[in-house]
Amino acid sequence: MGFSAGGPVLWEDDAALRMDFDRIALTGAKWVRVDADWSAIEGSPGGWYWASTDRLVWSARARGLDVVLVPTYTPQWARRASCAASRYCPPADPNSFANFVYTTVARYAPFGVHNYEIWNEPNWGPWWASGPNAFDYVTLLKPAYLKAHAADRFVRVISGGLAPHGDLNSDPHDPFNPVNFLSTMYAAGARGFFDAFGVHPYPPLPLAPTTGSIGWNSLLQVDWQHLIMAAHGDGAKQIWGTEYGAPTGSTDPKRVTGAQQAQYIADGLRWWVARPYTGPLFIQTIRDGQADNPGDWSRSMGLLQSNFAPKLSYSVLTTLLH
Numbered sequence: 001m002g003f004s005a006g007g008p009v010l011w012e013d014d015a016a017l018r019m020d021f022d023r024i025a026l027t028g029a030k031w032v033r034v035d036a037d038w039s040a041i042e043g044s045p046g047g048w049y050w051a052s053t054d055r056l057v058w059s060a061r062a063r064g065l066d067v068v069l070v071p072t073y074t075p076q077w078a079r080r081a082s083c084a085a086s087r088y089c090p091p092a093d094p095n096s097f098a099n100f101v102y103t104t105v106a107r108y109a110p111f112g113v114h115n116y117e118i119w120n121e122p123n124w125g126p127w128w129a130s131g132p133n134a135f136d137y138v139t140l141l142k143p144a145y146l147k148a149h150a151a152d153r154f155v156r157v158i159s160g161g162l163a164p165h166g167d168l169n170s171d172p173h174d175p176f177n178p179v180n181f182l183s184t185m186y187a188a189g190a191r192g193f194f195d196a197f198g199v200h201p202y203p204p205l206p207l208a209p210t211t212g213s214i215g216w217n218s219l220l221q222v223d224w225q226h227l228i229m230a231a232h233g234d235g236a237k238q239i240w241g242t243e244y245g246a247p248t249g250s251t252d253p254k255r256v257t258g259a260q261q262a263q264y265i266a267d268g269l270r271w272w273v274a275r276p277y278t279g280p281l282f283i284q285t286i287r288d289g290q291a292d293n294p295g296d297w298s299r300s301m302g303l304l305q306s307n308f309a310p311k312l313s314y315s316v317l318t319t320l321l322h
Helices: 014-026 053-061 096-109 136-149 179-188 223-229 256-274 312-321
Strands: 003-008 031-037 043-044 064-074 115-120 156-161 196-199 238-244 278-283
Touching: 003 014, 014 043, 014 053, 031 053, 031 278, 043 115, 053 064, 053 096, 064 096, 064 156, 115 136, 136 156, 136 179, 156 238, 179 223, 196 223, 223 238, 238 256, 256 278, 256 312
Parallel strands: 003 031, 003 278, 031 064, 064 115, 115 156, 156 196, 196 238, 238 278
Antiparallel strands: none
């Protein structure tokens, strides 16, 4: 398993980054997932800025951690006119994104980075600002896949981790639900253009991971997703859970106690590794944000508090992995 460190670590000072990555390695985790933020790396066409991403990659590799880079977020010059104000806007030309992927893969392959997740949560509006659409996403995925493989013969391309969405019991045709989104990806011609399928299997917090109906439990839906893959000849490919976790410090209804967070992670990890078709599961995330914003539950999902003090979940996970 690993940790999804996300975008904030890109801008941490050196001391905080060292402490975060040291604590990831001490758990026994083998992976770290971080953004390759196109909007920061290529702010103008051909105007490359690699320093922040380099620092993350070198820090992870120095600790023996394998890296998943997530090429995502569009610089202003490359956005569609319909959503040009947002960095979460897909590119007007998928080939410009594919060229960014090629350059990124070629840069980091010599350092042992061979895993790339193409975009983040493309089935959910906040991260696909022009309105999620599986056909639209596959149009982005195809050239990125080809360019990644052209840059590195050892590369593994993971489709963008899909967010939970809706209740298939009440709306079985919800196009944004990851089960239906995957089916539509295949209808759009995605077969042959990803090496592993990415999903974010957060069950409906604050309920326990294996609670309730598969219709609304995104962890349990992973079984359905594998059946869809098998039906399309992809049963041998892995499903990667590139985000999974629970918040402790928010006033949001999704919050759990420290003990519940620890149990949630332990139960979810046990369920995950019992499947023969799963790849790594990535905990979101190693450390809380600098301040607990009651309106942002994602800032309290760390296994460490913002001051690096461990929560119970950190100790439980470390014990499990050793």
